[in-house]
Amino acid sequence: MPTITEFINTFWVGSIYFLSAVGLTISYRVTRVLNFAHINLMTIGAYTAVLLSLSSPVHVAFAIPVVFLVGGIFMMAVHFAVYSRLMELKATPLVLMISSMGVWIFVKFFLYGLLGYLQKAWKVEMYLAKPRLIVGGEIKVEGLTLSGDLFTALALATLAAIFLYVFFSRTKTGKALRAVADNPDLAEISGISHSRVMYITWFIAGGLASLSGMMWALFAHATPELGDTLILQLFAASVIGGLYSVPLTTVGAYTIAAAENIVIATLHETIGLEVSYRPFFAFFILLVVILVRPPLGAGGGLPYRFKVLRRLMRR
Amino acid sequence: MITFDVIGFLLSWFTFFSIYAILSMSLNLEVGYAGMANFGKVAFYGIGAYVSAYVSMSIFLSLAGLNYPLYSLEATMAMVKLASQNPMLNVSVFILTLILAFLIAGAIGYVIMYPTLRVGPAFFGITVLSFGELLRIFLRHYEPTGATYGLTGIPHPFAWIEDVFVKNLLFTSVTLIILILLFLYAQRLVNSPLGRTMLAIREDEIAALCMGKDVPKVKGKVLFIGSGMAGIAGCILAYYIGSINPNIFVPTVTFDVWAMMILGGIGNNKGAIVGAGIITLVDRATAAINFVFPGLIIDPNFIRWMIIGLIIILVLLFKPAGLIPQTYTWTPAWKIVKPLEEKAKRRREKLLSPFKKISKWFLMGG
Numbered sequence: 001m002p003t004i005t006e007f008i009n010t011f012w013v014g015s016i017y018f019l020s021a022v023g024l025t026i027s028y029r030v031t032r033v034l035n036f037a038h039i040n041l042m043t044i045g046a047y048t049a050v051l052l053s054l055s056s057p058v059h060v061a062f063a064i065p066v067v068f069l070v071g072g073i074f075m076m077a078v079h080f081a082v083y084s085r086l087m088e089l090k091a092t093p094l095v096l097m098i099s100s101m102g103v104w105i106f107v108k109f110f111l112y113g114l115l116g117y118l119q120k121a122w123k124v125e126m127y128l129a130k131p132r133l134i135v136g137g138e139i140k141v142e143g144l145t146l147s148g149d150l151f152t153a154l155a156l157a158t159l160a161a162i163f164l165y166v167f168f169s170r171t172k173t174g175k176a177l178r179a180v181a182d183n184p185d186l187a188e189i190s191g192i193s194h195s196r197v198m199y200i201t202w203f204i205a206g207g208l209a210s211l212s213g214m215m216w217a218l219f220a221h222a223t224p225e226l227g228d229t230l231i232l233q234l235f236a237a238s239v240i241g242g243l244y245s246v247p248l249t250t251v252g253a254y255t256i257a258a259a260e261n262i263v264i265a266t267l268h269e270t271i272g273l274e275v276s277y278r279p280f281f282a283f284f285i286l287l288v289v290i291l292v293r294p295p296l297g298a299g300g301g302l303p304y305r306f307k308v309l310r311r312l313m314r315r
Numbered sequence: 316m317i318t319f320d321v322i323g324f325l326l327s328w329f330t331f332f333s334i335y336a337i338l339s340m341s342l343n344l345e346v347g348y349a350g351m352a353n354f355g356k357v358a359f360y361g362i363g364a365y366v367s368a369y370v371s372m373s374i375f376l377s378l379a380g381l382n383y384p385l386y387s388l389e390a391t392m393a394m395v396k397l398a399s400q401n402p403m404l405n406v407s408v409f410i411l412t413l414i415l416a417f418l419i420a421g422a423i424g425y426v427i428m429y430p431t432l433r434v435g436p437a438f439f440g441i442t443v444l445s446f447g448e449l450l451r452i453f454l455r456h457y458e459p460t461g462a463t464y465g466l467t468g469i470p471h472p473f474a475w476i477e478d479v480f481v482k483n484l485l486f487t488s489v490t491l492i493i494l495i496l497l498f499l500y501a502q503r504l505v506n507s508p509l510g511r512t513m514l515a516i517r518e519d520e521i522a523a524l525c526m527g528k529d530v531p532k533v534k535g536k537v538l539f540i541g542s543g544m545a546g547i548a549g550c551i552l553a554y555y556i557g558s559i560n561p562n563i564f565v566p567t568v569t570f571d572v573w574a575m576m577i578l579g580g581i582g583n584n585k586g587a588i589v590g591a592g593i594i595t596l597v598d599r600a601t602a603a604i605n606f607v608f609p610g611l612i613i614d615p616n617f618i619r620w621m622i623i624g625l626i627i628i629l630v631l632l633f634k635p636a637g638l639i640p641q642t643y644t645w646t647p648a649w650k651i652v653k654p655l656e657e658k659a660k661r662r663r664e665k666l667l668s669p670f671k672k673i674s675k676w677f678l679m680g681g
Contacts, residue, residue: 034437085632094352094436098573099631101354105570106624113617228566232445239438274456283445290430290438 004144006261012150012219014257015157018250019212020230021237022164023205025249028238029181030201033083033096037103038209038234039227041071043111045210046217046226049131054124057132060152064211071210072203078103079202084195112224129222131214149218156215160208164246167204177201232279233260236286242293256282322480328599329487330555333494334548336591339575340501340584341544347582347641348505349537350517352436355443356572358450359420359542361564363549365454366419367412368466368559374408375470386461394468402475409472413493413550420546421539428538432531447566454561465560469553490551494588497544501584504540506645513537514644517582567620571598574623577630580637589638597622 024038048070052058082099091099119126135148167174179187180197188194216226233256240252259281267273338356345353372385375397383390398405427446431439455463472489476482504510512533515523524530553559571594579590601619630637643649 028437034440082628082632089632089635091631091635094346094350095631095635097352097437097440098577099628101570101573102624102627102631104624105567106621106628109617109620109624113614113621116614116617232448235441235445239441243437276452276456279445279449279452283449286442286445287430290434290442 003265006265008146008150010254010257010261012153012257013261014254015153016212016215016219017230017233017237017253017257018157019160019215020209021234021241021249021253022160022246023208024234024238025241025243025246026164026177027201027205028243030177031079031083031198032093033100034093034243035205036097036100037075037078037107038205039104039231040107040111041075041206041209042213042216042227042230043108043222043224044074045071045213046131046222047111047115047129048210049133049214049217050126050129050222053132054122057134060133060135060148063131063133063214064156067210067214068207071213072207074210075202075206076199079198084198087198108224108228115224127223129217131217131222133214133218135218149215153215153219156211160211161250168246173200232286233282236282236289239286240289256285259285323483324599324603326483326487328595330490330551331599332592332595333487333490334551334555335572335575335595336494336588337497337544337548337551338572339579339587339591340497341541341548342572342576343581343584343587344501344504344513344544345537345541346576347587348510348513348517349534350436350520351534351538352440353443353538353541354440354566354569354573355445355447356545357564357566357568358443358447359424359545360549360552360568361447361450361454361561362420362423362542363416363546364553364559364564365460365466365549366546367416367550368469368553369460370412370415371408371470372466372468374411375404378404385459385466386464391468394470398468398470398474400475405470405472405474408470409554413547416546416550417543418546420549421543424538424542425535428531428535432534444566444569447564447569451561451564454564461560463561465558465563467558469557469559471557472554486555490555493547493551497547498584498588501544505584509533509536511644511646514582570623570627574626577627578637580639580641582641583637583639586637586639586641594623594626 020038020042023041024035027033027035027038045067048067049063052063052066082103083096086096086099115126118124135152138148139146168178176187176192176197177200179190179192180194184194187197213226216230237252237256238249240255241247241249260278263281264273264275264278268275338360342353342356345351369385372390372394375394376383376385376390379393379397381390381393383393427443431442454460460466471482471486473482473485476485505513512523512528515526515528516530516533520530552563575590575594576587577590578593579588580586598619601615604615
């Protein structure tokens with residue numbers, strides 16, 4: 001049977017996945033770029049926290065805005081340098097996706113090189129670091145320690161959810177984002193600045209993703225491969241939301257976290273499945289979602305929903 | 316002073332060039348012609364390599380009547396002896412595994428198509444990318460193929476030749492011949508009706524569907540061929556380096572192939588080969604730099620990967636068509652129409668030339 005730790009980890013990891021996947025969903029909806037550079041953001045967020053707390057421990061309340069700003073500004077810079085220019089050239093979503101892959105590789109190995117240099121210059125272990133953030137609020141219940149990191153992750157996820165809800169339903173900017181997501185041409189005619197909306201979207205998506213990277217570094221470690229190891233989980237969570245809906249993405253994030261913690265712990269005890277097969281669950285969920293409830297129309301798909309089934313039934 | 320082995324360098328470059336040229340050509344068929352963003356090329360490459368290593372080693376060991384597990388040290392030691400005994404067996408096993416790698420990798424590609432045929436390129440990309448990553452995780456834990464250590468002692472098809480130089484020369488020329496055959500096949504494929512259907516799907520999937528083309532079926536076919544070609548490349552790699560392990564087949568290999576294809580030109584088989592040539596040359600050169608100047612502050616490998624990322628971005632930004640842009644399709648009809656069109660053009664110019672002279676006269680002001 002899964003212990004209480006697995007349930008706690010589900011909420012903890014689920015919140016981290018939510019913070020990151022929601023940014024992916026929003027940015028895909030508004031900008032039509034399937035952003036592989038989103039993966040870098042988590043690494044950047046983690047290492048910003050590491051560098052902030054290199055000489056002396058820093059309180060988490062100070063680290064959060066800094067990390068958010070760094071991630072947001074990084075993503076805006078990427079948009080300025082690459083995506084906005086490609087959008088001006090009327091590039092297809094496929095080309096934008098490929099260019100985001102180029103950004104991903106470039107930034108990943110730039111970080112590798114930079115961290116390797118810092119490691120040699122400052123004599124600090126960089127490839128496996130942990131941010132030294134001061135997080136208060138540790139609670140001990142019946143021999144179980146609930147760390148402050150867990151509460152920070154939960155609080156951040158809740159705050160982000162509330163912020164997004166208010167932002168998209170009450171503010172004028174949020175409504176402009178939704179308008180651009182639904183119909184960019186109509187929004188342009190109505191006087192909404194396309195480029196401004198893009199920059200705001202990237203700022204929010206980048207900030208949230210880098211925060212989730214910082215939280216993941218507190219949960220595990222910061223490595224240059226941090227984002228790459230989580231890519232499948234993030235994309236699976238977003239696909240459950242159809243790259244379309246923020247509430248469904250939330251469901252997806254917590255479902256995948258549950259499958260990776262509770263289900264695998266149960267299977268490990270009953271049939272002796274190795275824990276390192278963890279990513280297979282996310283892939284399995286991804287395939288099931290694509291087969292059972294394909295996000296039609298999203299990503300340039302075709303409406304062949306029941307064509308294959310019908311052909312099988314005819315035989 | 317280290318003497319630089321020019322011929323050895325060329326031979327190793329040509330072998331890697333043909334492996335990567337096959338890969339980038341197959342990716343070009345999928346992306347450049349059918350518009351399917353395959354981010355998991357490495358999966359089919361790995362499948363081809365593992366299939367050929369597994370099949371060839373088991374054939375050799377079972378013919379010798381040895382019953383070691385393939386990954387064991389005894390098997391590796393026995394393979395060294397067995398590989399140089401029977402020339403006919405070596406070559407026929409090589410040909411058999413080439414065919415098997417093509418078929419098995421292609422079949423897996425066809426199966427992978429099924430869940431993704433209804434969703435767009437974005438979802439297809441994600442699914443295939445994660446498939447490649449999961450295959451690597453699976454191989455790292457799968458005992459029969461040696462888990463993390465992989466398989467060692469794959470019998471070189473020309474292991475019976477004593478002279479190392481002749482052996483390598485023969486192998487490199489065989490890989491180049493395979494590359495040329497696959498290139499001719501790909502050229503013929505893209506100029507066929509199937510190739511034109513692929514182009515139609517790339518340009519507008521819905522229009523192709525409305526014209527009565529079975530889009531999922533065509534996509535499945537293309538993925539079968541593309542994955543099969545990647546399997547052949549993996550097979551050649553397995554025989555060339557003689558031992559494989561899961562860490563060769565990391566996702567970054569896929570990006571290498573993408574950079575080659577984008578640099579050479581999307582939708583052009585010649586471009587894919589040119590791109591592969593340039594990037595493998597840079598790659599071999601960096602390996603040489605790493606060997607000559609060890610202990611640089613920043614690892615040259617990281618710089619090399621940054622350059623790969625930059626190539627993808629910059630080519631898409633400033634030269635989206637690549638080095639060799641896509642040209643018209645050489646159909647039989649076009650072969651007839653092209654001379655006629657040129658003839659008409661010449662005639663038009665001849666007719667218009669007096670008027671042009673007059674207009675020039677007016678423009679010059681008398």
